[in-house]
Amino acid sequence: MAGIRNPLTMSAETVSKYLDMRELIDVVERSLGDLSDKESSGIEQPVRTFVPVKKYQSLLGVMPGYSAKDDALATKLVSVCPQNAGTDIPTHLATILLFEPSNGCLKAIMDGEVITTMRTAAASAAATKYLARDDSKILAIIGAGHQARSHIQALSLLYDFTEVRIWSRTKATATALAHEFGARVCESAEEAVKDADIICTVTFSATPVLQGEWVKAGAHVNAVGACIASSRELSESLTRDAIVYVDSREGALKESGDIIINKAEIYAEVGEVILGRKEAFKHKTTVFISLGVAIEDVVSAKLVYDKYVASQGMQ
Numbered sequence: 001m002a003g004i005r006n007p008l009t010m011s012a013e014t015v016s017k018y019l020d021m022r023e024l025i026d027v028v029e030r031s032l033g034d035l036s037d038k039e040s041s042g043i044e045q046p047v048r049t050f051v052p053v054k055k056y057q058s059l060l061g062v063m064p065g066y067s068a069k070d071d072a073l074a075t076k077l078v079s080v081c082p083q084n085a086g087t088d089i090p091t092h093l094a095t096i097l098l099f100e101p102s103n104g105c106l107k108a109i110m111d112g113e114v115i116t117t118m119r120t121a122a123a124s125a126a127a128t129k130y131l132a133r134d135d136s137k138i139l140a141i142i143g144a145g146h147q148a149r150s151h152i153q154a155l156s157l158l159y160d161f162t163e164v165r166i167w168s169r170t171k172a173t174a175t176a177l178a179h180e181f182g183a184r185v186c187e188s189a190e191e192a193v194k195d196a197d198i199i200c201t202v203t204f205s206a207t208p209v210l211q212g213e214w215v216k217a218g219a220h221v222n223a224v225g226a227c228i229a230s231s232r233e234l235s236e237s238l239t240r241d242a243i244v245y246v247d248s249r250e251g252a253l254k255e256s257g258d259i260i261i262n263k264a265e266i267y268a269e270v271g272e273v274i275l276g277r278k279e280a281f282k283h284k285t286t287v288f289i290s291l292g293v294a295i296e297d298v299v300s301a302k303l304v305y306d307k308y309v310a311s312q313g314m315q
């Protein structure tokens with residue numbers, strides 16, 4: 001098999017060529033279902049490790065996983081450096097190492113930034129498909145960075161929005177993003193989410209950016225930004241009154257400030273809904289807390305690698 005002893009190096013540009021958001025939504029949706037059914041799918045995924053680098057207020061994350069169904073083995077290394085905001089260096093830098101499971105050889109070293117940006121939005125889109133009303137018309141985005149952009153792209157593939165609203169801490173970043181999509185910039189988060197059907201919180205904030213009182217009954221919220229136990233984006237009233245879904249129960253209980261600080265009750269993993277084992281409650285207020293799970297990267301990296309290899313006539 002080509003490349004086993006001589007790993008492919010795949011740049012962000014190359015990885016992007018083989019990623020299609022629609023396809024990714026399907027692949028990530030299946031991986032979330034598999035994650036909730038580890039016995040049949042053979043998924044192995046320990047809770048990731050974050051190494052805090054206190055001197056720079058940054059993190060290095062190590063995210064390994066294996067899917068027996070896909071026979072895909074990979075680990076992502078991700079740096080989270082909020083201090084890079086406003087510089088040429090992104091706040092998230094990631095590399096994915098893809099291995100040949102049968103012998104442990106490294107098959108590819110690929111850029112992980114594009115995959116991280118797109119697969120996270122794909123996971124939210126998959127959750128939204130099950131948890132939001134089908135006739136959702138107003139999308140509100142809190143935050144205006146990479147995830148904000150990919151979330152608008154992914155959700156716009158599934159819904160015919162009449163209005164997309166953006167609020168972010170810095171008006172200039174919200175305005176620039178809004179310009180790309182013909183969205184409306186709001187003066188406050190409260191204004192952005194008023195009567196919205198689908199809300200995404202995609203910020204680095206450590207304290208709530210979304211209050212339960214602002215959210216319309218029956219709306220769906222994707223809470224994506226708070227991925228460490230000391231940060232939360234949602235108010236206690238929201239996680240108390242809504243039905244709360246997570247990507248990984250094990251991960252959420254260790255890493256999610258929205259769960260831990262708010263003492264929120266997890267109703268289900270979204271994978272359990274995908275498998276038809278738990279109810280979706282489309283007409284109630286629902287929250288999907290996304291922490292990001294390695295298996296999303298594993299299946300995305302395998303998809304990119306397989307498509308690349310096929311395109312080169314390799315095997």
Ligand SMILES: NC(=O)C1=CN([C@@H]2O[C@H](COP(=O)(O)OP(=O)(O)OC[C@H]3O[C@@H](n4cnc5c(N)ncnc54)[C@H](OP(=O)(O)O)[C@@H]3O)[C@@H](O)[C@H]2O)C=CC1
Pocket residue numbers: 080085091092116120143144145146147148168169170171173174202203204205206209224225226227290291292293
């Ligand atoms: N769940 C998952 O799978 C994943 C989650 N994430 C998380 O999603 C979040 C967004 O990531 P990404 O879009 O790539 O990051 P970016 O750096 O591209 O954007 C960050 C956004 O957060 C806003 N922001 C930063 N600090 C604060 C603050 N203290 N209060 C309110 N808003 C703030 C910024 O606002 P402005 O520019 O207007 O000042 C900006 O809009 C991060 O927390 C990240 O760790 C990332 C990857 C995967």
Ligand SMILES: O=C(O)C1=NCCCC1
Pocket residue numbers: 061078080092116227291292293
């Ligand atoms: O899943 C990921 O990838 C990340 N999640 C939280 C923040 C860093 C990246």
